[in-house]
Amino acid sequence: MRNVVATLLSVTLFVLFAFPCRAASHVECPGTPWPAAAPDEVGFPQGELESAMARITAHGTPLTSLVVIKDGYLVYEGYWNGFSAGEMTALYSATKSINSLVVGIAIDREILPHVRVTVDELLGEVPTADPLAGTISMEDVLTMRTGLEYDEWTLDYSDPDNPYNRWLAAEDRIAFVLSLPMAEAPGDVFRYQTPASQLVPRMAEEAAGRDFVSLAAELLFEPIGIPADRYIWRLDADGHARVGACNMAPTDLARIGLLVLRGGEWNGTRVISEGWLDRSLSPAVTVRSGVEFGYHWWLRVVRDVRVVGAEGYRGQCLFIVPAFDLVVVTTGDFLDGPDGAFRLLRDHLLPLLSSPW
Secondary structure, three states: OOOOOOOOOHHHHHHHHOOOOOOOOOOOOOOOOEEEHHHHHHOOOOOOHHHHHHHHOOOOOOOEEEEEOOOOOOEEEEEOOOOOOOOOOOOOOHHHHHHHHHHHHHHOOOOOOOOOEEEEEEEEEOOOOHHHHHHHHHHHHHHOOOOEEOOOOOOOOOOOOOOOHHHHHHHHHHHHHHHOOOOOOOOOOOOOHHHHHOOOHHHHHHHHHOOHHHHHHHHHHHOOOOHHHEEEEEEOOOOOOEEEEEEEEEHHHHHHHHHHOOOOOEEEOOOOHHHHHHOOOOOOOOEEEEEOOOOOEEEEOOOOEEEEEEEEHHHHHEEEEHHHEEEEEEOOOOOOHHHHHHHHHHHHHHHHHOOOO
């Protein structure tokens, strides 16, 4: 992640006021370029979205980009701190939500047998420190309830004593995960564990007999108009997809958000089943007040408004707000991470669409 300076270095802002002949009240799925509309044409009070963003960014901002999609139309696209339109950015842990979608489509297509498939069934050749680790299921991993004894939240990620950094340095990251002791049975306790999430793409690869990146391309990216030259997925030293290592442009991440918002259909074609989305976006655990977790998706509620989030380090986030037919993508360098990006949505964007707020 680029360092973000305290003062605003550059701003490239596109607030799009005219696009020929909008024929429908909302866009089901966009082409290229994305259909645009003025904010006031889709429910924002005239001039207020632009004014809000001008105030937020006037004296510097941690944002590198903000993309706002309302009713399927691109209504705001802004870039700061040297970032520019079309530039790919590391999504970090927001990639985990993409992984969840790929797994769901793979189950829909019977490439993966079911969400309860276990480590023993797919990775039985990898030794485990505790036989109980072999019973960890894909669902346990997706809901961060593996039972593994591992904590990456107590220490800052920059602290060399954070076990996350030992996992990063491991030659075989799957072996590292399965060498961890068990704290309790799988399926019981939520612990945020990036290393365990590496099991998601690896188990999918074993079931499919092919690499996860090509699987994601075929099942998810290509059907919604994200070609191979518009994303980069970093690999581990052994050639396997790294869990939080997808890079893409903010507008393409917004495509993924719109797919979820539209219930899994794109141009009249079902990409992912409604059943998987319903299950994936249902709360599996409560993380803290107002914040729950599904299948690698964050689920927040603010003033009875539901917000679905793919949330990554330093505020690389995709927010989906079904009540307002809204998709928002943030990238940047928020010191308080996704919580800072969420506050921008909660305090500055959502109040423009709901009065009183």
